[in-house]
Amino acid sequence: MTANIVALVLVALLYFPISSPVSALSSNYYDKTCPQLETKVTYAVQKAMMNDKTVPAGLLRMHFHDCFIRGCDASVLLASKGKNKAEKDGPPNVSLHAFYVIRNAKKDVEALCPGVVSCADILALAARDAVALSGGPTWDVPKGRKDGRISKANDTVQLPAPVSNISELQRNFSQRGLSMKDLVALSGGHTLGFAHCSSFQNRIHNFDATHDIDPTMNPSFAASLRSVCPMHNKVKKAGANLDPSPVAFDNAYYKMLLQGKSLFSSDQALLTVPKTKKLVSKFAASQKAFEKAFVRSMIKVSRISGAGQEIRLDCEVVN
Numbered sequence: 001m002t003a004n005i006v007a008l009v010l011v012a013l014l015y016f017p018i019s020s021p022v023s024a025l026s027s028n029y030y031d032k033t034c035p036q037l038e039t040k041v042t043y044a045v046q047k048a049m050m051n052d053k054t055v056p057a058g059l060l061r062m063h064f065h066d067c068f069i070r071g072c073d074a075s076v077l078l079a080s081k082g083k084n085k086a087e088k089d090g091p092p093n094v095s096l097h098a099f100y101v102i103r104n105a106k107k108d109v110e111a112l113c114p115g116v117v118s119c120a121d122i123l124a125l126a127a128r129d130a131v132a133l134s135g136g137p138t139w140d141v142p143k144g145r146k147d148g149r150i151s152k153a154n155d156t157v158q159l160p161a162p163v164s165n166i167s168e169l170q171r172n173f174s175q176r177g178l179s180m181k182d183l184v185a186l187s188g189g190h191t192l193g194f195a196h197c198s199s200f201q202n203r204i205h206n207f208d209a210t211h212d213i214d215p216t217m218n219p220s221f222a223a224s225l226r227s228v229c230p231m232h233n234k235v236k237k238a239g240a241n242l243d244p245s246p247v248a249f250d251n252a253y254y255k256m257l258l259q260g261k262s263l264f265s266s267d268q269a270l271l272t273v274p275k276t277k278k279l280v281s282k283f284a285a286s287q288k289a290f291e292k293a294f295v296r297s298m299i300k301v302s303r304i305s306g307a308g309q310e311i312r313l314d315c316e317v318v319n
């Protein structure tokens, strides 16, 4: 009997560790302390989008990156200091931009409710707004995250890589409590934005021992990518949009994927097992089904908790 109880407690501890993702976040967390928070964040995102159409992609990617490393604790926003190189200065940072949007939102929020709202919450809200303002779905963001004090460039090796295969992606996501369905739905984030040549170079030059180009890639699509990304590409900014409508949050990504017109091996990998392939077809056929799944999975990602303890006053520096 006692042994059974001990075993149960042990199992419970294994499944629900101290930093369980199911922490006390709530939709109405700031209702009393900062009622105008969401309006301010939306305004900052909207304003930035007027001058720069790439802002939504930047914010969505930034939130994903934040949550996948040390949980959603705004570690991605911290600047390098002294000898410590922050995430921001790690290798996959080519895709990080639009930090100023968070800085501006934080400034407006601090003016209204000083010391109350975490940078991690502002980033989660900004990512939601980025999707909604690009024509995608909107949702209630659970709030109450705390900001962390650690950010290391080397941690970014934990992000899934664009060359990952399906089993690597599955492992990467399941480590964070995310399923294969989450993987497929969240990969739909690639309906927004841009990738540099280096991120899909492996598929268009020296693919493997027998193919120069990934044979699963549509040949004319591959040819167009090779023309912007030659073998020894010297143009640092060269690359391609992730789908043909890179500022619209739609399901075109899945339609392109089914045609062999995705950029990354990690996108193509979703077609390599029946379970994920079926979901790709489902989302390609129905924007509604995609949106529903995307919202569910985004809320899950945004609940990955970190070890954050404070409300940072400046999102780039620990208190």
Ligand code: HEM
Residues within 6 Å of the ligand: 054, 056, 057, 058, 060, 061, 064, 094, 095, 096, 097, 160, 161, 162, 163, 164, 169, 183, 186, 187, 188, 189, 190, 192, 193, 194, 195, 196, 197, 198, 199, 242, 264, 266
């Ligand atoms: C499944 C694993 C994933 C891999 C391997 C991956 C990989 C990448 C890579 C390599 C880039 C391009 C970087 C560059 O060359 O500039 C990129 C861009 C992007 N990713 Fe992902 N990603 C993944 C999942 C996600 C998720 C879950 C989201 C959000 C829901 C997301 C949203 C984006 C967005 C919006 C961009 C465009 C960024 C921009 O244009 O500024 N990705 N991703």
Ligand SMILES: *[C@@H]1O[C@H](CO)[C@@H](O)[C@H](O)[C@H]1NC(C)=O
Residues within 6 Å of the ligand: 088, 089, 090, 093, 094, 096, 097
């Ligand atoms: C990326 O990292 C390099 C140094 O490693 C840094 O010079 C650059 O500013 C970083 N980019 C962003 C957007 O932070």
Ligand SMILES: *[C@@H]1O[C@H](CO)[C@@H](O)[C@H](O)[C@H]1NC(C)=O
Residues within 6 Å of the ligand: 154, 155, 157, 158
């Ligand atoms: C970088 O991170 C990896 C995996 O998280 C770890 O194995 C490695 O020791 C780290 N390297 C440094 C220099 O900290």
Ligand SMILES: *[C@@H]1O[C@H](CO)[C@@H](O)[C@H](O)[C@H]1NC(C)=O
Residues within 6 Å of the ligand: 165, 166, 167, 168
């Ligand atoms: C994925 O890659 C790993 C090595 O990185 C390999 O061990 C594994 O067999 C690969 N899985 C598939 C399904 O190709």
Ligand SMILES: *[C@@H]1O[C@H](CO)[C@@H](O)[C@H](O)[C@H]1NC(C)=O
Residues within 6 Å of the ligand: 157, 158, 159, 160, 161, 164, 168, 171, 172, 175
């Ligand atoms: C996630 O993928 C990256 C890049 O392939 C790898 O370095 C990291 O170890 C993976 N993490 C997990 C938990 O599988």
